[in-house]
Amino acid sequence: MNSFGSIAWSSVGKKVITGLTGLALFGFVVVHLIGNLTLFIGPGAFNAYAHFLETAVHGGLIYAFEAVLIPIFLFHIISAFTVAWTDRRAARKTGYKTMKSAGGKSRKTLSSITMIYTGALILVFVIAHIFLFKFSDHEVDADGVKNLYKTVVTAFQQVGFTAFTVLAMIMLGFHLRHGFWSAFQSIGWANDKYLPILEKLALVFAILLGIGFVLIPVYLYLNGDPSAVAGPGGH
Numbered sequence: 001m002n003s004f005g006s007i008a009w010s011s012v013g014k015k016v017i018t019g020l021t022g023l024a025l026f027g028f029v030v031v032h033l034i035g036n037l038t039l040f041i042g043p044g045a046f047n048a049y050a051h052f053l054e055t056a057v058h059g060g061l062i063y064a065f066e067a068v069l070i071p072i073f074l075f076h077i078i079s080a081f082t083v084a085w086t087d088r089r090a091a092r093k094t095g096y097k098t099m100k101s102a103g104g105k106s107r108k109t110l111s112s113i114t115m116i117y118t119g120a121l122i123l124v125f126v127i128a129h130i131f132l133f134k135f136s137d138h139e140v141d142a143d144g145v146k147n148l149y150k151t152v153v154t155a156f157q158q159v160g161f162t163a164f165t166v167l168a169m170i171m172l173g174f175h176l177r178h179g180f181w182s183a184f185q186s187i188g189w190a191n192d193k194y195l196p197i198l199e200k201l202a203l204v205f206a207i208l209l210g211i212g213f214v215l216i217p218v219y220l221y222l223n224g225d226p227s228a229v230a231g232p233g234g235h
Contacts, residue, residue, distance in 0.1 A: 014079040019186030021076035022179050028069060033212045043149035043228050050148045084116045111178035118171040125168035153224035156217045165217040173210025177202055
């Protein structure tokens with residue numbers, strides 16, 4: 001009998017892992033955007049939101065969340081890259097063909113053929129994002145509340161970082177455009193009846209999330225004030 005590991009790391013198993021972890025990360029992206037929208041309300045709202053995440057359950061919530069999210073992210077990257085590498089080797093053996101939709105469940109688009117590249121750019125952005133907003137120095141008020149609003153706004157006053165973020169978020173939209181519906185296909189939850197619906201949902205989600213994430217750096221670059229401060233206690 002094959003071990004669970006060998007089954008999971010088979011060609012089909014890796015696609016299932018990529019699909020499941022992709023859906024989990026999609027959920028994270030949605031929640032992350034909702035939280036980041038507090039930046040439009042002001043420094044008090046955003047700092048209070050960030051402070052809650054860091055201190056909930058005596059700080060244990062954020063660590064528990066990271067303990068779950070990091071393995072999901074790593075499994076998604078490893079499985080997706082190995083699936084892409086395997087598919088590319090298979091394509092070399094059969095020869096390259098002109099890109100077009102194969103019909104049925106195979107829908108080749110710009111989003112689908114650039115998944116590996118948009119994924120790589122998103123990975124670079126995530127690393128830069130974590131380094132800047134988690135490990136850099138932040139102002140802290142008398143109540144121990146970090147002024148993350150100032151950190152974010154100051155970062156987006158730099159045209160280079162803002163442009164990179166906008167590009168990465170556009171690529172995120174492309175990634176989600178294909179990744180959302182193909183995740184359901186990978187785990188066997190898509191057929192010819194529901195696939196067109198999933199594709200339309202993927203397009204809607206990709207546009208909404210892409211626009212939402214792009215608006216934040218653009219708005220803060222044009223209107224952000226690093227000197228803005230929250231009220232007492234970060235509220």
